[in-house]
Amino acid sequence: MNSNKQILLSLFNESPGGYLSGQQIAEQLGCSRTAVWKQIQSLRDDGYEIEAIRNKGYRIADRPNGVKEYDIITGLETNCMGQNCYYFETAASTQKIAHELAQKGEPEGTLVLADQQQSGRGRMDRPWFSPKGTGIWMSLILRPRLLPSQTPQLTLLTAVAAAQAIEEVTGLTPSIKWPNDLMINDKKCTGILTELQAESDQVRYLIIGIGINVNQVKEDFPAELQALATSLRMSKQQEFPRAKLVQEILKRFEKLYELYLNQGFLPIKLLWESYSNTLGKMIQAKTMHGTIEGKAIGLTDEGVLVLEESNGTQHKIYSADIS
Amino acid sequence: MNSNKQILLSLFNESPGGYLSGQQIAEQLGCSRTAVWKQIQSLRDDGYEIEAIRNKGYRIADRPNGVKEYDIITGLETNCMGQNCYYFETAASTQKIAHELAQKGEPEGTLVLADQQQSGRGRMDRPWFSPKGTGIWMSLILRPRLLPSQTPQLTLLTAVAAAQAIEEVTGLTPSIKWPNDLMINDKKCTGILTELQAESDQVRYLIIGIGINVNQVKEDFPAELQALATSLRMSKQQEFPRAKLVQEILKRFEKLYELYLNQGFLPIKLLWESYSNTLGKMIQAKTMHGTIEGKAIGLTDEGVLVLEESNGTQHKIYSADIS
CATH class of the missing domain: 2.30.30 (SH3 type barrels.)
Incomplete structure (x- = not known):
């Protein structure tokens, strides 16, 4: 991660009115005006649209819809979840990378994101269609002190966190199909895959994978998926910022996870039931x-x-x- | 594995009286008398004591107390368990190797054995003392269709298989301390570690590790273990053939595993209870x-x-x- 870039994005975020003068940036980064200009250019290369207005300074007019480390970490309101973040333009599968990182000892809350997965997987090794630039393909490492038999509860918890985040960012209310699919208009927009490595009576680590169809249009899906899958954009005729949605998921997840570890599954169960489209049917x-x-x-x-x-x-x- | 060596050992096993002439061996292996002599020498280099008697042929007078692939596979009475076998003179940990092999897709029943472990592990990453040439340090890959919550049942099943095998080979009757320790005279002779990788509702693979103190003498154990640990030899003043014990464990395990998959946990529970030293206390x-x-x-x-x-x-x- 380019930490100067991340600091610069944070400065823009915190600046009243969104303007920063070259002088302010130079002072905060401790670099020359020429270096400031290079940083601004580098952000433009990443897809940021940056205005430069005389006597006011620079302002971010539009952001790329990316999920790079600094897109996620800048403004991320969590203590732990996602603060340690790995981004890949292309990955075979974020689950696979997260397993490798967990085995190397990466801590709870470590997040793996990819802009595209070449062999994304769902439950039972089913393929998960993960095209470039349009979805959220993420995996989160957790290290709770739980029995292996308790891990399905975390799948249900994650479904609630993802549903809440989608509601907050898009205004859409997904329903949860047991155990782990989020549906809009009876089509799947989100899948969750929980994997674990454990001793028979103690979880060593969990990897929670979340795949969300965010900005695909119908034609982006292969023909055989068009009747089954939808995206948030298709449901609301509007593109959504992926990084914002990831941040919201991480924030909601962290809150529910703390609730779960302190108070057990009951509050999660009640929330899950409120989103369920399975119960009673x-x-x-x-x-x-x-x-x-x-x-x-x-x-x-x-x-x-x-x-x-x-x-x-x-x-x-x-x-x-x-x- | 040297397959000619394994065939030769099988021929000796099956020969009435244990004698094989050089001519017989040459015919069976399809090789020259000189090549036969080289094979015999190679067995002698491995520690086999081989007599050569005029007009009768060769006979194995004594076997090395090894756990190499052909020591295990020769005469192994199983369909699956241990038939695919990996041996290491020294391994960091057979569990670790078995995980790697399972991730590469090695099938159910694959066995990993080491003559010595440098960082053998028990439950909760506790160290397991695994000195050279005296114990059984083995890990078995399984791929049952089970829920993660069912895996502790396989720990109990494995404890029964190990207790039965020890009884058969040594005449000693170990008791099982819940969930996974085999005890003789209140000292630990065997530990079992069950690890799994899974989706939240389905086991992908299990690794069952078994460590048995077979032929150590008291002084082989570090001082802090002498009050807690024992070996089969210390309990019966007699050395035991390690390969025979491994074979017996695999045979008993396979039988109980089939019983479990067909009839569920109840018969295993009854057997476990018969060895338990925990119940009623x-x-x-x-x-x-x-x-x-x-x-x-x-x-x-x-x-x-x-x-x-x-x-x-x-x-x-x-x-x-x-x-």
Whole structure:
């Protein structure tokens, strides 16, 4: 990360009216006016539109819709989540990179972002379509003291954080399809993949992957996905700033994660239920052991889905595809 | 692995009386008498004591107490477990190597063995003392379709398989201290470490590590371990063949694993209870959330330890150190 660039963006953020004189920048960065000019040029090269107005100074008129380190870290309102951030223009999969970083000991809250994934993955190694410049493809390293059996709760928690963030930034209200899909108008806009490495009775680390279709248009999706997937832009006829959305997710996630670690799953469960489009509906659950049909009547206190067959038999659903 | 060497050892194993003529060997291996002589020399270099008797042929009079690939695979009575075998004279940790192999896609049943570990690990990254030539330091890759919450059951299953194998080979009957230690005369002779990589609702792979103190004498242990640890040799004043013990563990494990996958945890639970030295006793359980004292009254059907305080309150113990 270019730290001068990041400091400069922070200065712009904090400046009243958004103007900074060359003199102010030179003083704050401790560099020459020529160096200031070079930094401004470098921001322009990154896609920032910067006005220079006589007697007022420089102002950022428009920002690129990027997710580079300094796009994320500048103005990020968290203590931990995302403060240690790795950005890749192209990655095979942010999950894979996050696993490698976690194995090397990178701390809780470490974030991996890519502008594009070449082999993005969803649950059960299904491919996740991750084209360049339009979505959020991110993975977060966590190191909670939990049992492996508790990790599905963090998938549900992440779904709530992502739904809240999307609501805040776009005004759209996604619904959550159990366990980990965010839907708008019955089409998928967000997927969540939670992976863990653990001893049998203790999590060593978790990687939570979040994929959000943000600014794709319909034609960006392969034909076979067009009936199933949507983007935030397609749902509201408007482009959205990706970095802002990542920041909002990290902020919401951090808050819910602290709540969860202090108070347990119950408050998360209530929030999840408020976004759920699964509860109360007749569903079909394809599990490892066969297919069951019935009504999704609720979550247990542990976060397991309870399905009731028409004859009254109740089943706990730990893992399934539902429809 | 030298496959000719392995074939030759198998021929000796299957030969009535244990004798093979140079002619027989040459025919079976499809090589010259000179090549036969070289193979015999190579076995002698590995520590095999081979008699050559006129008119009868060669006979293995004594075997080295090794755990090389062909020591394990020759005569191994399993379909899957250990048939794909990696041996290292020295390894940092067989668990670490097994993780790497699993990530590269090595199949279920793949076994990693080392004659010595430089940084052997037990639960919670505690060091595991693994000196050269005297113990069994092994890790097994499994790929069952299980929930992460079910993996502690496989730790219990492995403890039973190891106890059965030790009983069969040595005549000693170890007791199991919940969840994963095998004890003889209240000292630890075997530790088991189960690690997993998973999605939140599906195991991707498991690595089961088993460490057995086989042929150490008291002075082989560091002073601080002498009061806590024992070896099979120390318990019976006799050395034991390590490869035979590994083979017996793999055979017992495979049988129990098939039983478990077909019939669930109940039969494993009954076997585990028959070896347990924890049930019925007053214990102290140090968990993540504090220390509880009470009587270990049983396992749940899922394999979770149930502890009853003196006031009758029951606690499920998922993860703890007990004493």
